[in-house]
Amino acid sequence: MSTMLEVSGLSHTYGSGAKAHTAVNNLSFTVEAGQLASIVGPSGCGKSTLLRCVAGLTPPTEGTVSLHGDRVSGVPDDLAVVFQDYSRSLFPWLSVQKNVEFPLRWRSISKAERRKRAAEALEQVGLSGVGGKYPWQLSGGMQQRVSIARALASRPALLLMDEPFASVDAQTRFELEDLTRRVQREQGSTILVVTHDIDESVYLSDRVLVLSKSPASIVADLPVGLPAERDQITTRESAEFVTLRGEVARLLHGGSPVEAAEAASDAAEWELAEHASDVTESRTRS
Numbered sequence: 001m002s003t004m005l006e007v008s009g010l011s012h013t014y015g016s017g018a019k020a021h022t023a024v025n026n027l028s029f030t031v032e033a034g035q036l037a038s039i040v041g042p043s044g045c046g047k048s049t050l051l052r053c054v055a056g057l058t059p060p061t062e063g064t065v066s067l068h069g070d071r072v073s074g075v076p077d078d079l080a081v082v083f084q085d086y087s088r089s090l091f092p093w094l095s096v097q098k099n100v101e102f103p104l105r106w107r108s109i110s111k112a113e114r115r116k117r118a119a120e121a122l123e124q125v126g127l128s129g130v131g132g133k134y135p136w137q138l139s140g141g142m143q144q145r146v147s148i149a150r151a152l153a154s155r156p157a158l159l160l161m162d163e164p165f166a167s168v169d170a171q172t173r174f175e176l177e178d179l180t181r182r183v184q185r186e187q188g189s190t191i192l193v194v195t196h197d198i199d200e201s202v203y204l205s206d207r208v209l210v211l212s213k214s215p216a217s218i219v220a221d222l223p224v225g226l227p228a229e230r231d232q233i234t235t236r237e238s239a240e241f242v243t244l245r246g247e248v249a250r251l252l253h254g255g256s257p258v259e260a261a262e263a264a265s266d267a268a269e270w271e272l273a274e275h276a277s278d279v280t281e282s283r284t285r286s
C-alpha cells in the first residue's frame with residue numbers, strides 16, 4: 001500500500017495575541033491508499049479545522065499536509081469534500097445532473113465526458129433517472145446522495161466527509177454508511193470521515209483516530225478488525241464491534257488506551273454472557 005495522505009506536525013491557531021485559540025495541536029498521521037479512516041472526537045475539539053487544513057481550505061499555522069507526496073497549499077484538484085449540510089452545498093437552480101457536473105466545468109473535460117461521468121456517479125449512488133429533477137424535489141437522504149455523486153464524479157484521490165450523515169434520519173444514515181463502504185470497495189477510494197458518532201466511526205472504518213478535547217491531538221489510532229462485508233444488524237451485534245465501540249467511548253471520556261481496551265473487552269464478555277443466558281432461559285421456557 002502507498003501513502004495517500006500524510007499529516008505532519010499539524011497545528012492551527014485562530015487569531016493572535018490574547019485572542020489566540022489553538023484548535024489543533026501537533027497532529028501527525030497517515031492514511032494509506034484505499035483506506036477508510038474515521039476521525040472521532042468531542043464536540044468543538046477541532047475536527048472540522050483539521051479537515052479544512054487537509055482540504056487546503058485553511059492553511060496550517062505549523063506543519064504540513066501532503067497528498068500522494070505533493071504538499072497541499074490550496075484545494076488540490078483531485079480532492080473532494082462532502083459536507084453535512086447538503087441543502088447549502090447543492091445549487092437549487094441547477095438540475096441534479098448539472099449539480100453533479102458542476103465541479104468538472106473547471107477542468108478541461110469535454111461536455112460529453114462530463115455528462116457520462118455524472119450519469120455514472122448518479123448510478124453509483126442509486127439515483128439513475130433523477131438527473132432532470134431539482135434538489136428541492138428530492139428527500140434529504142437523496143440530496144446527500146447527490147452530494148456524494150458530485151464528489152465521486154471528479155474521481156478524487158482523497159474523499160473527505162465532514163459529519164456527512166448527521167442531518168438525515170437513522171434509516172437513511174445506515175443506507176448512506178453502506179453506500180460509502182460499497183463505493184470504497186468498488187472504487188478503491190481513500191476516504192477520511194469526521195464524525196461524532198462512535199458507532200458510525202467503528203462501522204464505517206478500517207481505522208479510527210480518536211482525538212482529545214480541544215486543542216485536538218491524537219489519543220489513539222485503532223485498527224478496526226471487522227470483516228470487510230458488514231451488515232447493519234449482525235456487525236453491530238458482534239463481540240468485536242461491541243469491544244471497539246466501548247474502547248472508543250472510554251478513550252473519548254479520558255481513559256488511557258490500555259484501560260480502555262481492557263474495560264471494553266470485559267464489557268463485551270459481559271454482553272455476550274448476558275445474551276447467552278437470555279437465549280438459554282428462553283430455550284428452557286419453551
Ligand SMILES: Nc1ncnc2c1ncn2[C@@H]1O[C@H](COP(=O)(O)OP(=O)(O)OP(=O)(O)O)[C@@H](O)[C@H]1O
Binds near residue numbers: 046
Ligand atoms: N473561524 C474561527 N475563528 C475562531 N475560532 C474558531 C473558528 N473556527 C473554529 N473555531 C474554534 O476552534 C475550535 C475547534 O472548532 P472546530 O469547528 O474545528 O471543532 P469541531 O470538533 O469540528 O466541532 P463540532 O464537533 O462542534 O463540529 C472551537 O473552539 C471553535 O470555536
